[in-house]
Amino acid sequence: MEINRYDIYLDIDFYGKRYTGEEDITVNNLENSIHFDAIDIEINEILFNGNKCNINNDDNGFTINNVSGSGKFHIKFSANVSRSLKGLYLAGSENEYILSTQFEESDARRAFPCVDHPAYKSVFHLKVSIDKELNAISNMPIRSESIEKDKKIIDFNDTPRMSSYLVYIGVGRFDERSDLYDGKRIYLTAMKGHLAHSDYPIEVAKKSLSYLENYTNIKYMLPKLHLISVPEFAAGAMENWGAITFREILLSIDSSSSNKSYKRTSEVITHELVHQWFGDLVTMKWWNDLWLNESFATFFAFKTVNDTEPEWHFYEDFLLDQTDGAYTMDSIVNSHPINAEVSDPQGVSRLSYEIRYGKGANVLRMLEAYIGDDLFMNGLRNYLKKFSYSNAAGSDLWASMDASSKKDISGMMNFWISKQGYPYIEVKSGERLKLRQSQFLFLEDRDETWPIPLFINRMSGTETLLFNSKEIELDSDVLSLNYNHNGFYRVLYDDTTYENIIKNIDKINSLERWGLANDLYAFLLSGKIDLKTYSNRIESLKKLNDALIIDEISKQFFNLYSITMNQYFLDELKFYAQEKMEFIEKNKKNDFNYTIVLASIYERLAHYDLEFDRKLLSEYNDYYKTDSNFRLSYLIARARIENNIDYLTDILLKASNDEDKTKAIYAISMLSGNDNYKKIMDLVSSGRVKKQDANSFFIAMSYNKDAREFLIENMLEIIDTLMNIKASVLRINRTVQTMISYAGLYDPERARREASKIKNIDIDGGIKKGLEFLNVFENLNKNIKL
Numbered sequence: 001m002e003i004n005r006y007d008i009y010l011d012i013d014f015y016g017k018r019y020t021g022e023e024d025i026t027v028n029n030l031e032n033s034i035h036f037d038a039i040d041i042e043i044n045e046i047l048f049n050g051n052k053c054n055i056n057n058d059d060n061g062f063t064i065n066n067v068s069g070s071g072k073f074h075i076k077f078s079a080n081v082s083r084s085l086k087g088l089y090l091a092g093s094e095n096e097y098i099l100s101t102q103f104e105e106s107d108a109r110r111a112f113p114c115v116d117h118p119a120y121k122s123v124f125h126l127k128v129s130i131d132k133e134l135n136a137i138s139n140m141p142i143r144s145e146s147i148e149k150d151k152k153i154i155d156f157n158d159t160p161r162m163s164s165y166l167v168y169i170g171v172g173r174f175d176e177r178s179d180l181y182d183g184k185r186i187y188l189t190a191m192k193g194h195l196a197h198s199d200y201p202i203e204v205a206k207k208s209l210s211y212l213e214n215y216t217n218i219k220y221m222l223p224k225l226h227l228i229s230v231p232e233f234a235a236g237a238m239e240n241w242g243a244i245t246f247r248e249i250l251l252s253i254d255s256s257s258s259n260k261s262y263k264r265t266s267e268v269i270t271h272e273l274v275h276q277w278f279g280d281l282v283t284m285k286w287w288n289d290l291w292l293n294e295s296f297a298t299f300f301a302f303k304t305v306n307d308t309e310p311e312w313h314f315y316e317d318f319l320l321d322q323t324d325g326a327y328t329m330d331s332i333v334n335s336h337p338i339n340a341e342v343s344d345p346q347g348v349s350r351l352s353y354e355i356r357y358g359k360g361a362n363v364l365r366m367l368e369a370y371i372g373d374d375l376f377m378n379g380l381r382n383y384l385k386k387f388s389y390s391n392a393a394g395s396d397l398w399a400s401m402d403a404s405s406k407k408d409i410s411g412m413m414n415f416w417i418s419k420q421g422y423p424y425i426e427v428k429s430g431e432r433l434k435l436r437q438s439q440f441l442f443l444e445d446r447d448e449t450w451p452i453p454l455f456i457n458r459m460s461g462t463e464t465l466l467f468n469s470k471e472i473e474l475d476s477d478v479l480s481l482n483y484n485h486n487g488f489y490r491v492l493y494d495d496t497t498y499e500n501i502i503k504n505i506d507k508i509n510s511l512e513r514w515g516l517a518n519d520l521y522a523f524l525l526s527g528k529i530d531l532k533t534y535s536n537r538i539e540s541l542k543k544l545n546d547a548l549i550i551d552e553i554s555k556q557f558f559n560l561y562s563i564t565m566n567q568y569f570l571d572e573l574k575f576y577a578q579e580k581m582e583f584i585e586k587n588k589k590n591d592f593n594y595t596i597v598l599a600s601i602y603e604r605l606a607h608y609d610l611e612f613d614r615k616l617l618s619e620y621n622d623y624y625k626t627d628s629n630f631r632l633s634y635l636i637a638r639a640r641i642e643n644n645i646d647y648l649t650d651i652l653l654k655a656s657n658d659e660d661k662t663k664a665i666y667a668i669s670m671l672s673g674n675d676n677y678k679k680i681m682d683l684v685s686s687g688r689v690k691k692q693d694a695n696s697f698f699i700a701m702s703y704n705k706d707a708r709e710f711l712i713e714n715m716l717e718i719i720d721t722l723m724n725i726k727a728s729v730l731r732i733n734r735t736v737q738t739m740i741s742y743a744g745l746y747d748p749e750r751a752r753r754e755a756s757k758i759k760n761i762d763i764d765g766g767i768k769k770g771l772e773f774l775n776v777f778e779n780l781n782k783n784i785k786l
Contacts, residue, residue: 037109037116084726085234098172106345108164137170168240190229198253234728239275249658256657271301295360326358369486370453379404424490455483485515510546602633613637635667669700708746733766740770
């Protein structure tokens with residue numbers, strides 16, 4: 001069966017929040033029946049080639065039997081605008097809103113009847129009837145616009161062949177600015193009154209498009225590009241072809257924006273632009289290969305920004321943002337492969353972001369380093385050219401890499417994407433180095449063997465080889481075993497080898513140094529090294545002044561204290577932070593990256609050091625006059641010193657910028673006392689906080705030792721509240737995982753009892769992960785002997 005074309009007409013009652021529709025769906029090669037996906041849509045009439053059809057309804061739509069050959073279905077339907085953040089939904093408050101769509105993974109069926117499957121690509125022709133004072137946006141430019149009575153009829157040009165989840169419809173009052181890129185217009189668009197003054201997002205888009213066009217050797221395909229700021233949005237952003245949507249915080253660059261926000265905005269915009277090639281032009285055949293979209297977009301966003309903003313050293317952010325999370329999530333039994341089995345599109349929301357985005361991106365980076373930049377690029381160019389405007393599977397990509405590199409990439413990479421977990425290498429010194437690999441898990445070891453691209457840093461240069469046996473021996477002139485931290489594996493060195501690395505620390509770069517530090521933390525959590533070994537080895541790295549290393553080590557001490565509440569780690573955090581703050585203030589005061597690190601140190605100290613909080617409040621006495629980089633630490637300090645929810649709520653409800661709102665949410669979560677926590681529950685349930693942000697309270701509260709008892713005692717109510725306001729299931733899973741693992745440290749047995757009462761398959765993954773991390777944290781507490 002083929003779906004050739006959708007001609008969709010929607011008559012939208014914007015103020016009544018309802019619409020009616022008619023569509024013609026042109027199909028070929030029917031074999032007796034067809035199933036159309038449709039949820040919360042009232043079907044009024046269906047004809048096939050002019051003949052009335054009988055339908056058999058089910059939970060996801062309806063089936064029409066006794067239809068064969070080719071022809072056209074004509075469907076009349078009606079629906080309410082959704083109050084969830086799916087389908088065609090109300091984005092904003094009941095009184096100030098736009099209508100916007102979010103269709104990934106399978107919610108186009110909530111807006112119009114369709115075959116809502118990524119492999120059934122089609123041309124989409126959209127026409128809308130809206131109130132004449134409104135405007136509409138879709139994937140393609142407007143073909144024609146006319147006024148009929150009190151309605152405006154907007155007819156859009158046909159799209160290229162694409163999957164249903166990439167269709168976009170936006171209706172409302174908009175403000176926008178635009179600029180040209182290579183003759184095509186880029187629009188920066190927001191709900192009226194919400195458009196920021198900065199053109200930074202457009203400048204990012206222009207730089208990234210230029211890089212991606214040159215790299216792929218394929219020009220951006222559509223005649224225009226919209227960057228649309230959406231006031232209420234479950235995801236961070238969505239790659240609708242030619243009409244990309246974002247949370248407002250990502251496009252609202254202004255005086256409230258920190259250095260970190262500039263980086264985040266650049267990375268997310270670029271991520272969605274990468275999707276215009278990887279995901280939109282070439283789309284996975286089914287959701288098990290979603291990594292073909294997301295892993296590529298993640299890796300290439302960092303790769304692109306690293307090229308367009310070289311002074312940011314963006315691969316350092318890649319390690320902090322993607323590698324660390326992927327390592328952590330893939331170190332538990334309740335992880336899953338990159339290419340995870342997905343029988344139902346809804347199952348995608350139960351998968352870990354850290355695996356399908358982060359681990360996949362790391363595996364792609366490892367492959368590029370293994371075969372070389374040019375061969376990797378040529379393989380991708382051939383893959384994109386061959387499968388343009390169609391669908392592909394992971395095996396198609398590896399076949400292209402086989403041809404480009406003349407190596408068995410398929411055999412190696414199928415292993416990496418289909419197998420859960422990752423390896424670690426134990427190193428024993430002697431006349432020759434002895435290497436032995438196993439699967440790394442926090443709570444156990446497994447006797448597994450990976451085909452590891454081993455990146456060897458020798459005194460005489462670098463070498464790459466495939467380590468695909470249980471054990472291997474190397475000549476002893478090895479300095480370290482993960483050059484540039486290209487490989488997705490950990491290395492546990494013996495004392496002799498580690499001491500040699502430290503003696504030659506100036507011969508390895510900051511990425512590799514980060515790997516040394518990050519591995520130490522993981523080995524401590526897993527019990528593979530004891531606290532004495534960890535402390536001695538991390539001490540040798542504390543003298544380093546790389547921004548990346550300062551951020552990593554201060555984060556480790558912060559996390560270790562958050563888990564153990566052991567004074568030793570708090571003292572380490574304070575001493576280390578003080579030393580590095582003095583270094584940055586003296587030597588790197590105006591450096592873009594070091595300012596971000598300094599802000600992170602401030603935030604970590606603000607959680608646990610009341611003396612630092614008092615000092616901070618003496619330096620800053622007005623939130624809006626505080627440097628944007630340090631506003632969060634200022635608010636945390638005010639929360640801890642004053643415990644005044646009214647001041648923080650005022651910022652949350654009145655701030656014009658979402659960045660200020662999210663900082664207020666975090667600070668509110670640092671308050672103490674059940675009266676304040678009940679007010680947080682009211683903020684969420686009353687709808688005064690955006691649905692997209694509601695779960696952030698409870699994640700942040702999990703790091704507040706004073707709030708942990710409340711979270712465990714009220715876990716079921718918190719979950720019900722998030723479900724009732726229709727928060728994102730993906731984010732509820734993240735919330736449940738964090739509450740059980742961190743807040744559960746207050747009373748682990750009570751946490752387990754409360755978790756056992758949760759009966760919801762959609763968040764079963766979050767429960768299992770939370771319980772496993774709770775076990776990891778309990779083991780750490782048992783293993784630490786001072």
